[in-house]
Each structure stands twice: as structure tokens, then as C-alpha cells.
Amino acid sequence: MKFYTVEIEARRELGAYTLISYRWPGEKVEPGRFVMARAAGYPVTLDPFLARPFSFYDFEDGVASLLFEVRGRGTALLDRATRTVEVTAPLGRGFEIDASAGRAALLGGGIGVAPLKILGRELSARGIDHDVFLGFLDAGTAAVADDFAGASVATMDGSAGTHGTVLDAAPDLLEYPVVYACGPNAMLAAVKDAAGPDGLRQLSVEERMGCGNGSCNGCVVPVDGGYVRSCVEGPVFRAEVLAW
Amino acid sequence: MKFYTVEIEARRELGAYTLISYRWPGEKVEPGRFVMARAAGYPVTLDPFLARPFSFYDFEDGVASLLFEVRGRGTALLDRATRTVEVTAPLGRGFEIDASAGRAALLGGGIGVAPLKILGRELSARGIDHDVFLGFLDAGTAAVADDFAGASVATMDGSAGTHGTVLDAAPDLLEYPVVYACGPNAMLAAVKDAAGPDGLRQLSVEERMGCGNGSCNGCVVPVDGGYVRSCVEGPVFRAEVLAW
Amino acid sequence: MVVRERVTGVDLSVEMCGITLSTPLVPASGTLAKEALGEVEGVYGAILPKTTTPAARAGNPPPRVAETPAGMVNSIGLQNPGVERFMEDLDAFDLGVPLFVSVAGETVRDFAALCERVSEDGRVAAVELNLSCPNVEHGGLTFCAGPAAVEEVVTACRAAAPTKPLFAKLTHEGVVGNARAAESAGADALTVMNTIPALTIDAKRRSVLVRGGLSGPAVKPVALKAVHDVARTVRVPVLGGGGVTSGTDVAEFMLAGATLVQVGTASFVRDPVEILAEFSDYLREAGMGAAELTGALR
Amino acid sequence: MVVRERVTGVDLSVEMCGITLSTPLVPASGTLAKEALGEVEGVYGAILPKTTTPAARAGNPPPRVAETPAGMVNSIGLQNPGVERFMEDLDAFDLGVPLFVSVAGETVRDFAALCERVSEDGRVAAVELNLSCPNVEHGGLTFCAGPAAVEEVVTACRAAAPTKPLFAKLTHEGVVGNARAAESAGADALTVMNTIPALTIDAKRRSVLVRGGLSGPAVKPVALKAVHDVARTVRVPVLGGGGVTSGTDVAEFMLAGATLVQVGTASFVRDPVEILAEFSDYLREAGMGAAELTGALR
Ligand SMILES: Cc1cc2nc3c(=O)[nH]c(=O)nc-3n(C[C@H](O)[C@H](O)[C@H](O)COP(=O)(O)OP(=O)(O)OC[C@H]3O[C@@H](n4cnc5c(N)ncnc54)[C@H](O)[C@@H]3O)c2cc1C
Ligand SMILES: Cc1cc2nc3c(=O)[nH]c(=O)nc-3n(C[C@H](O)[C@H](O)[C@H](O)COP(=O)(O)OP(=O)(O)OC[C@H]3O[C@@H](n4cnc5c(N)ncnc54)[C@H](O)[C@@H]3O)c2cc1C
Ligand SMILES: Cc1cc2nc3c(=O)[nH]c(=O)nc-3n(C[C@H](O)[C@H](O)[C@H](O)COP(=O)(O)O)c2cc1C
Ligand SMILES: Cc1cc2nc3c(=O)[nH]c(=O)nc-3n(C[C@H](O)[C@H](O)[C@H](O)COP(=O)(O)O)c2cc1C
Ligand code: FES
Numbered sequence A, B: 001m002k003f004y005t006v007e008i009e010a011r012r013e014l015g016a017y018t019l020i021s022y023r024w025p026g027e028k029v030e031p032g033r034f035v036m037a038r039a040a041g042y043p044v045t046l047d048p049f050l051a052r053p054f055s056f057y058d059f060e061d062g063v064a065s066l067l068f069e070v071r072g073r074g075t076a077l078l079d080r081a082t083r084t085v086e087v088t089a090p091l092g093r094g095f096e097i098d099a100s101a102g103r104a105a106l107l108g109g110g111i112g113v114a115p116l117k118i119l120g121r122e123l124s125a126r127g128i129d130h131d132v133f134l135g136f137l138d139a140g141t142a143a144v145a146d147d148f149a150g151a152s153v154a155t156m157d158g159s160a161g162t163h164g165t166v167l168d169a170a171p172d173l174l175e176y177p178v179v180y181a182c183g184p185n186a187m188l189a190a191v192k193d194a195a196g197p198d199g200l201r202q203l204s205v206e207e208r209m210g211c212g213n214g215s216c217n218g219c220v221v222p223v224d225g226g227y228v229r230s231c232v233e234g235p236v237f238r239a240e241v242l243a244w
Numbered sequence C, D: 001m002v003v004r005e006r007v008t009g010v011d012l013s014v015e016m017c018g019i020t021l022s023t024p025l026v027p028a029s030g031t032l033a034k035e036a037l038g039e040v041e042g043v044y045g046a047i048l049p050k051t052t053t054p055a056a057r058a059g060n061p062p063p064r065v066a067e068t069p070a071g072m073v074n075s076i077g078l079q080n081p082g083v084e085r086f087m088e089d090l091d092a093f094d095l096g097v098p099l100f101v102s103v104a105g106e107t108v109r110d111f112a113a114l115c116e117r118v119s120e121d122g123r124v125a126a127v128e129l130n131l132s133c134p135n136v137e138h139g140g141l142t143f144c145a146g147p148a149a150v151e152e153v154v155t156a157c158r159a160a161a162p163t164k165p166l167f168a169k170l171t172h173e174g175v176v177g178n179a180r181a182a183e184s185a186g187a188d189a190l191t192v193m194n195t196i197p198a199l200t201i202d203a204k205r206r207s208v209l210v211r212g213g214l215s216g217p218a219v220k221p222v223a224l225k226a227v228h229d230v231a232r233t234v235r236v237p238v239l240g241g242g243g244v245t246s247g248t249d250v251a252e253f254m255l256a257g258a259t260l261v262q263v264g265t266a267s268f269v270r271d272p273v274e275i276l277a278e279f280s281d282y283l284r285e286a287g288m289g290a291a292e293l294t295g296a297l298r
């Protein structure tokens, strides 16, 4: 896998999360696609060993941005990076957009809000009406919602917005012909359930990845009759495809 | 082994070598002692894995300095460090100093000049007369000699000073009651030969190290009847002890 | 082809089992998807897809990969579409270089049938027997059990594919004995080594994370020893691998005795183009051609 | 004692073979010199010096250590002053905690004589049999050869040291079979694992750098599997180790089934005080005592 060393254009904190942006000279970035990223690789270091997958948060005027939550060592090191990071080209299959389908609901859980920013931008650009619903653990992580104008917010501890899950903040999903969701797999399963079988229902899944380009078969999700790789056939799947 | 994260006070290039200094609150540093150093260790990284041994170049007013040559990955990363490095407390046995013994010759080969700066400072402080002879590959590496006032220089390619080895730049070593040398082991063996068996002849050796505190038995040098660890019984040895 | 410019002026070509390869690099089976082939044009002297089995295999449930210090543990479970679908799709792996095919069965008969099936196809230059996959509870595992099992499988495969070069891929455990057995049963070359059985634990959840095979730079010193030991024992050529990450690593494996070098896990975190370029730099500095390097330890 | 403050409020004590230890950490044999003991006061529940042999051993010529990705290869060759000088000097290892002594011979008789010699000394709490050192060409190596050899040595040592706990230290190759053999021959505990045979090459010089044993974080997933496999097979307690580098690693080995955890190579690059402090943090968060952790995988 080819990694590009890119300079960090900007870095800021959005509540509990960190946003970094870099110039990406390539094609337009489709919402829902992702990169493998790391603070540094060989020859600087072989540990941590694997790069980490991150959805694009935004892409505007040739500047791509990633929003991330510090969880373990890889994200801690990314958070410390001041000058450069190493990223792949955009990977995977993003969200399907169907301008004729009608109003869309966008649901994000925790750091799963990430791809909804760029998705919302694209929907707006195409004149597609959409509502954004974001669920968080607490007010600290919910602070990122300020970057989503008009979004409805829920927190598990009730410290901001509706008390409960993202589904508690959203109206009946069955009324939306299009539903997009990103968050922990458990949330996605709940959304799949609540959104019903009809219409365009798209879920961005989160699996451990080795390579990001289809080579390792590590990032699979269950589908009817087996498993498929979420890095090349996803990370965005039609809900009905996932055997959850 | 305990490592201390220390801030880099100053960093400059001395010809082909790099000098970094940091505040060391501990006891006075004895000439010939060394530290294990690295750009970063766990939790930042486990690769490169081992720290590298470096002699103290100088110690003045609580500021210690190391002079190093970029050879492989560990030294390349140290060379890139801008804010902090990780070092152990001073390790090993340094040079024996005998004020009553008389005039000393200090011989350094390449980056082996490192411990001669702090040694020269100590000898001067104690009023011990000494001459410094430094050998290098070429003028680029020889540039560090500017930091050794009055030193005689030789280069293998003749681009600076005497054409030849450090021994070609030095007078008959037999005339010196005290001889100190640091450099590649082959040079040390030649110095041992040239300096003869009498008087105080001290060589600072260079062996691959695992731990630096005597634990691994990795850094041994041959002595009569076996091997001894150069990190605790050295790195400075009386020449007659070494079974070279 | 971006590689070409960076590798001019050195002779990268090698020869093994009568096959001439433009470079000694080969992807390790199971680490290069057809979707990623475009990135590596010009790098590999041959292509080697993921192991195929008689019937389709769904593989193991996730999580299948876990990061470890300078490496990773995987438990894919030989997910593949089965040999028939695999052969239908074979042209997808055509990069204009020889194509090696890796097979694994659960019985000796399976292995032989697979060898017959794939070797009869003109597009297949050689067959690698995956005798060592640690993830298959029945079948695979038994074939690392010792020289007798190795000899039995290789003998059957030899008979089933009499015209094609046959490589036996071995784990590091008991590798020298297994290598001797494979050679005497007629293997044309030996692939050394596969992943090392390993386990990762999620301490926070107090549960097993992934039980599978360790690969990547962490295993390199173990693989180098296995290659060195085998190359000094057998006469047939060795495809060496395990943790190869840089051009210097390629050189180390060839010095240890490998004729071809497999690049696996490292290709997830580095561009193999760089590895070949670094290897070319090494050869240029050494003033040697790739083919001269095999076993050239002083 | 700097450690004390950082580890209060959790119960670090464990019990093994009737010995109570203040912490489950033990230095791995050959990785903690008496010169370095001052740095680790309060960290280890027992002290375990480098393996001693019947006569003094000069060890191997340098280079003896080589760095590898997240690890190192060593070829010390069991340098030690011989059992008599070792025992004379034993008080140097007195940190007020139990003292385990590691022994290795080249014959079964050697092993038994060593066990007799060291176990009769009141300062010795237990004896570890180094059955697995990969650096000794004659002797050591043969004792990893298989269950029969392991059984023979352990049986002889059991008879020679009937009153002291006896630990058999095993390599990962064939570890389950060897563990069963050691247990049935009377070992009171098993140490799993030693280094993994490995090789490093200096590509620039085209020469072997160090041929020896791989240790450090790189081997952790292999060691964890070995400990897990053995702990599920035998009834006797396990001293687990191989790559332990952090407090989380200590927890992982205990979860895999270890009662005590050995810290080796990592102590060259980290302060063991930190490892114990991290382990204490883990226990505090988990709301568990160290002794409860052994085998507590969900
Ligand atoms: C397609 C995709 C898009 C993602 N987008 C984002 C994003 O925009 N922002 C964001 O903050 N996070 C995102 N994630 C999750 C992110 O990849 C993990 O948080 C990150 O890998 C954790 O790495 P670490 O070093 O902090 O944790 P560690 O626990 O140290 O990681 C150890 C290993 O486990 C893997 N791992 C651990 N947790 C996860 C996880 N939850 N998902 C996948 N792999 C994991 C790591 O990649 C690494 O290989 C995304 C994941 C996927 C699959
Ligand atoms: C007591 C002592 C004092 C030293 N003082 C200095 C000094 O003041 N300045 C300086 O520049 N160098 C000094 N050296 C040499 C310095 O330690 C090596 O240049 C350095 O370890 C090379 O590391 P690397 O990562 O650049 O090379 P790599 O080749 O990447 O190192 C790989 C491994 O080999 C070891 N290694 C490689 N070359 C040497 C070598 N020549 N000596 C010892 N170990 C080696 C490394 O420590 C590391 O473990 C000293 C060595 C010793 C033993
Ligand atoms: C994700 C993954 C999948 C693998 N699948 C296979 C396989 O299908 N068949 C096989 O023979 N080896 C397989 N291997 C083993 C590799 O081919 C290789 O032998 C091993 O990983 C060691 O080399 P490396 O460290 O360069 O990866 C796989 C390895 C990985 C990491
Ligand atoms: C430098 C060094 C010397 C060692 N010497 C011995 C020894 O004398 N006896 C022994 O049983 N194990 C010895 N070992 C093996 C360790 O005790 C330990 O089993 C192994 O290194 C794996 O653990 P680690 O990865 O934590 O180091 C040695 C290891 C190293 C690195
Ligand atoms: S991450 Fe490797 S196949 Fe998807």
C-alpha cells in the first residue's frame, strides 16, 4: 500500500475530538470513503505497525480533513503529530446518493459523525433535503455537533440534548426514504431495525483493518452466504446486505 | 533500565557530527562514562527497540552534551529529535586520572573523539598537561577538531592535517606516561601496540549493547580467561586488560 | 511503470525451476488482492494469489486481524471462492509475469486433485502447496505435523502434477526435517516460512482477541534462521519470506539462501515499489546482480 | 522505595507452590544483573538470576546482541562463573524476597547434581531448570528435543531436589507435549517460554551478525499462545513470559493462565517500576486482585 506524507494544514479540537486537514491533490473525495493514516511508518518506525482507518470528515477546495477520537496508541500518536502525517489515497466505496429518492436522515453515533459532514455537504450541493441526528455519550463528545448546523442531539447521560440514544433524538425513520448511518456496529444494527426494509438504507461499518485495499481479508462483515471485505466492498453497505 | 525524558537545550552541527545538550541534574559526569539514548521509547514506539550508547562529550554547569555521528536508524532519529530525547543516568566506568603520572596523550579516531573533550576539560582543571591527536576519514569529519584547541589532526584521504591515521599525527607514544584513546576497536589495538606496556594506557571500547547496566552480558570484550562486560567494567579499560 | 526508472542499471532477474523472473520478489500468498495489483506493476517477478481450496470457504468470523509489536496476527481461515471460481477468475491476476497458484486441501486426495486441476491450466507456471496454514483446524494443521505427512502429500501432488514446478510451503516448526521430506518426495522448491501460531488478548475485555498466525517484521529473525537452515540442508531452491519489509531485508533473505523472496504483511504498510527500489540500490552499491546474491554469505 | 506509593490500594500478592510473593513479577533469567538490583526494589515478587552451570562458562565471542524489529537476538552462550562461585555470591541477590535459581547442565547427571547443590541451600526458594537455552550446542539443545528428554531430566532433578519447588522452563516448540512430560515427571511449575531460535544478518558485510534467541515484544503473541495452550493442558502453575513490556502485557499473560509473569528484555528499555505501576492501574480499574486474574478470560 502506498502512503503519502502530507503536511498538516490545520489542526483543531472539536470538543473531545481532533480535526486535522491536509491538501489532497487527487480527485474529488466521495462521502463515505476513507484513508489509512498514521503518524509515521518505516523507516521512522514499525511500531505501532498498522495504519488506522478514518473516514473523510470533509473535503473542500482540495483540502481533506479527518476527525478522530483518541482511543489507543495509534490515534494518540496522530493526535501528537504536528508537521506531517502519512495517508493513503481515498479508499473504499462511499455512500450512494440518489437525488430522486427524497428526504434523507443522517444518523451518527459518537465519532461515527465523521462521514456525515462531507455527506451533508454533498447532499446540500445536490439540493437534497436532509436531517441530521447525532448521538453521544455526554456533552463533551457532543460538542462536535456545533459543526453540524441544525442537527438534533442526544446524549446517553442527558448532559446535552435529548436523554438517550441517537434514535431517541430522531423521529420515525420509516418516514425517510433515505437513511444514512455511521457509528458503532450495535447502533447500526438498531438503525437497520428502526429504518425498516424499504428505501435506501446505508450503513458505514467499522471493522478492524489490516491493509485497507482488499488484500488481507481482515475487515469482513457477514453477508448472506459468507463474508465480504468492508474496505473494498464497503465501508458503506446497503443495510439489507448485512447479515446482522 | 530507567530512562529520563530530557529537553534538548541546544543542538548544533560540528562538521559531520551532531551535538545535542540537555540539563542533567545529577552528580558531576566523569569523563569516559556514557548514557543509553534514543529519540523515543514505549509508549511512543518499540521500534527501533534498543537505546544506543553514547559517551559524554562534555558536562559544564549542569548541562551535559553528546556528540554523535548518524550511522543507522537510531542515530538518524536522534538527529531528527527537536524537543526531547530519552537518556539514562550516566553509566559505566570512565577514565582513570592520575595527576602524579605526568603528561598525557589523548587519541581519538572519528566519532571516537567524543569523550576526549570532557576528558581534556578535566585534565586541564587538574593542571595535567596533555596533547590531543585526532584522526578522521576526511576533512568533513575532521571539522569537529576545531572544538579541540591545539589538537593535531590526521585524515586518511589527506584532505586535512597529516595524511594518514591518528598515529601518523602523533609522536612516539612511548614518551607519554599516560595514553588515552577512543575510536574503532582496530585503532585501539594499534594504539595499544604503539603505546607499549608501561604507564597508564586506557582505551574506551565500542561494543554492541543491549542494556547498558550489566544485565544482558551482551557488550563483552575479551580479557585473559574470558569476557567482561564493557558497560559496567568499562567502557574504559586499561590496555593490558584487553586480550586483543 | 514508475518502478522501471528506479531500478535501471542493475540486473534484477533470477531463474528458478526453469522459470525466468524479472525480479526475485513474489507476493506472499494471501497478502495481495487482485484489486491491488495495479499498485505493484513491475515489482514482482511472479504473482501468487491467496490459497485456493476445493470448495468455497467463508473463513472465520471477525475479528480476524490484530496488531502486535512490529507485526500482526491474522485468522482469516482461508476464505476463498473455491478452486473452480478461482480458475474462472484467473485472468484477473495476469500482470504479464509468471503466475504461481497456492492450494490447500484437508486430505491428501484433496491436495492431489487441486494440483491436477490447476497444473493442467496453461496459465499456471507453478503450484505452491500450503502445508502450513495454522488457521484450518482439520487438514492444514496435520500437514505440519511432521516429515511423514509432508512426504505423503508431496508425493501425491508430484504424481498429480508431473509437469509443473511444485513448491512446498512450510512452517518454521521442524522446518529442516519437513524440508528434507518435501525434497525427497519431489518438491521442486520450498517456501519458508508461513506465519507463526500466536494469540492476542484484549486485556480490557478479558477475552481472546485473535488466535491465528503471527507475521510481519517481528518474525523476520525467525524466518531468516529457517531459510538459512533449510538452504544449507536441501539442494532445491528456496522461496524465503517472513517479515520482509525493506530492500535490505530482501538482500538478507537471499544471502541466507533464498532464490526468490516473498513479501507479505509489509505490503500492507509500505509500497512494494519502494522495497524493490531499495533492493536495487543495495545491488548497485554491492556491484552485484540479484542472482549472485543467493547464499553469498561470506 | 518509589514503587510503593504507585501501587497502593491494590492487592498485588500471589501464591505459587506454597510461596507467597508480594507481586507476580519475576525477572526472566539472564536479564537482571546484581549491579542493577537497586533499580528494581519493590518491583519483583522473587528474584531469578542468570542460569548457572556446573563449571564456569566464558560464553560466546561478540557480537552477542543484535536489534530486530521490536526485539533483539542474543547469543550470550550462558556466560557464568559456575555454580560454586555463584553460590558464594548469592547474598548479592538478596532483596528480601524469595530467590529462585536457574540451572542448566549438559547431561542429565549435571542437571541433577546442580539441583542437589542449589536446593540444599536455605536461601534458595525454588529451582528453575533451563531446558531450553538455544545457545548451547551440546546439552541444552537436546533437552528441548522432546517429551522423553524432558521427562528424563525432570525426573532426575525431582529426585535430587525432593524438597524444593522445581520449575521446568520450556521453549515454544512442542511446548504442550513437553509441558505434559515435565508435569508428569514431577515439575511443580512450568516456565513458558524461552527465546525463539533466530538469525540476524548484516547485509552490508554479507555476514551472519548474531545467531541466537529472539526475545522482546516481537515474540509476545507467540508466548501468549504457548502460555495459554500449556495452562489449559496442565494442572501445575505457569510462569509466563516472552515480550512482556507493559502492565497490560502482565495482565494478558495472567489472563492466558500464568500465575507469575517474567519480565526480561523489556527491562533493558523500560523501567520495571513503570510496568508494575501500570499493572496496578489495570487491577484498580478492573477492581481485581492480582491472584484473581490467572486464567480469568471470559
Ligand atoms: C472505515 C472506518 C472508518 C473510520 N473512521 C473513523 C473516523 O473518522 N474517526 C475516528 O476517530 N475513528 C474512525 N474509525 C475507527 C478508528 O479506525 C479506530 O478508532 C482506530 O483504528 C483506533 O486505533 P488506536 O490506535 O487508537 O487504537 P488501538 O486499540 O491501539 O488499535 C489497535 C488496533 O486495533 C484496531 N482498532 C481498534 N479499535 C478499532 C475500531 N473501533 N475500529 C477499527 N479498528 C480498530 C486499530 O486500527 C489497530 O489496528 C473508523 C474505522 C473504520 C473501519
Ligand atoms: C560506550 C560507547 C560509547 C559510544 N559513544 C559514541 C559517541 O559518543 N558518539 C557516537 O556517535 N557514537 C558512539 N558510540 C557508537 C554508537 O553507539 C553507535 O554509532 C550507534 O549505536 C549506532 O546506532 P544506529 O542506530 O545509528 O545504527 P544501527 O546500525 O541501526 O544500529 C543497530 C544496532 O547495532 C548497534 N550498533 C551499530 N553500530 C554500533 C557501534 N559502532 N557500536 C556499538 N553499537 C553499534 C546499535 O546500538 C543498535 O543496537 C558509542 C558506542 C559505545 C559502545
Ligand atoms: C492476512 C494474511 C493472509 C494470509 N493468507 C495466506 C494464505 O492464504 N496462504 C498461505 O500460504 N499463506 C497465507 N499467509 C501467510 C503469508 O503468505 C506469509 O507466509 C506470512 O505472512 C509470512 O510472511 P510476511 O511476514 O511477509 O507476511 C497469510 C498472511 C497474512 C498476513
Ligand atoms: C540477554 C539475554 C540473556 C538470557 N539468558 C538466559 C539464561 O541465562 N537462562 C534462561 O533460562 N533464559 C535466558 N534468557 C531468556 C529469558 O529469560 C526469557 O525467557 C526470554 O528472553 C523471553 O522473555 P523476554 O522477551 O521478556 O526477554 C535470556 C534472554 C536474554 C535477552
Ligand atoms: S483491510 Fe485488508 S481486506 Fe480489508
Ligand code: FES
Pocket: B208, B209, B210, B211, B212, B213, B214, B215, B216, B217, B218, B219, B220, B229, B230, B231, B232
Ligand atoms: S550492555 Fe548489557 S551487559 Fe553490557
